[in-house]
Amino acid sequence: MTTARSGVVWFIRYGLPGFAIRRMAQRGDLIARSAVDPTVHDDPAEFYGQLRAMGPVFGNRLIGASARHDVVNHVLRSEAFRANPGGAPTALLDKIMTAAIDPRALGPVDIPSLLAIEPPQHTRIRRLVSHAFTPRAIAGYADTIREITDGLLDRVGDQFDLIDDFAARLPVTVIAKIMGIADDMHDELLGIGNDAALTLDPAMSWRDFRAADRAVRKAGVLLDEHIAELRRAPGTDLLSELVQISEDGDRLTDEELRVNTLLLLGAGFETTVNLIGNAVALLLQHPEQLATLRFDPDGWPNAVDEVLRYDSPVQVTVRVAGEDTELAGQPVKAGRALVLMLGAANRDPDVFPNPDRFDVTRPEARQHLAFSAGIHYCLGAQLARLEAAIALQRLFERFPDLAVAAPPTRRRTRVLHGFENFPVAVRARVR
């Protein structure tokens, strides 16, 4: 993309909204603060309460929001609200941007990504990719996940970085295996994922945008080469299947294939890394909860859901009203965008009694919205749950005195909530 073209895309998508968001945040607007205020980012719990106290739906001139579990759940499942409504008041800006965007720079959340499309296209693509994520297929990955986990834990020293050396490595290795991506591409994928993760945030700087743009293009080139290779000699992995289906049945276009592969790869590790990191932080802060799990290892799956609820790896998503409608008794005009505060909804006391208590045995933990709901419900939810349960159980079994070696640092990302660095130390080792 020429600098001018990418400048247009950045300005429409991030520059202009970023400017408005920062101005509004200075004036105390809560939705804007949730996107840019560093104090909210580091410790959002108190802020969640302020958001919920605003009522079921609130907003400013530009955008609405909800932090209530019932409303967020309803919007995610409603046909009146869409990830991509088309024809909204922002349609002109969308048109300019579509013309400016270079197809080779389409990222994991651009159309035709599953996350940005609606039925019937969404139904068709989701059906094609979803058979690699059925409960049966996921159960079949358990041994591989255990092997990868143990291999990674074998290699760490007495001090290591939980994120770089473990929490990021496991999901990238698993999703790359499912997709049929070679081992020597993992480091490259991790770097690309890190740069591209910022594209989810609404007030991204021009500098970060350039880095993300380069990352997405680089990933696109790598994928195109890989796809060409698979077309010549397909394997038994998901990508080989998708390539064949698209060739034989002419069902996935090259663009659909590339963008959704980027989505699967990015979603496959940029989120699960946060889940594992957040879980270790919470369990080390709450040793009595860890003790419960040591006593009853069958509790790990529920503990994973409690982490997803308590410190959600994806904090927000957005929907736009596709028609004039009503929400919690308030009229909502077609084209009105709503920020759905998943992390805050997951602390709603109407669904989770004593919501600020981290309790790995919480019976209603699974009612969280950390994986969204409705047609865009996370395709990899069961895979992420399984990876995290195995990773955490093995980590604490093998390193019974795992401890924080230095204060961990949070990632800069706003939509994704996790740790950038997390130095840990171990003395005792158990096989």
Ligand code: HEM
């Ligand atoms: C802790 C880990 C994960 C979290 C918290 C998470 C969260 C989410 C959320 C919130 C959405 C929906 C966003 C929306 O409704 O706007 C989503 C969608 C999606 N996720 Fe995940 N995800 C995780 C792991 C994974 C994994 C491991 C994969 C692997 C392949 C994956 C693949 C996808 C895909 C393909 C979609 C789009 C589904 C659609 O639009 O139909 N995710 N995820």
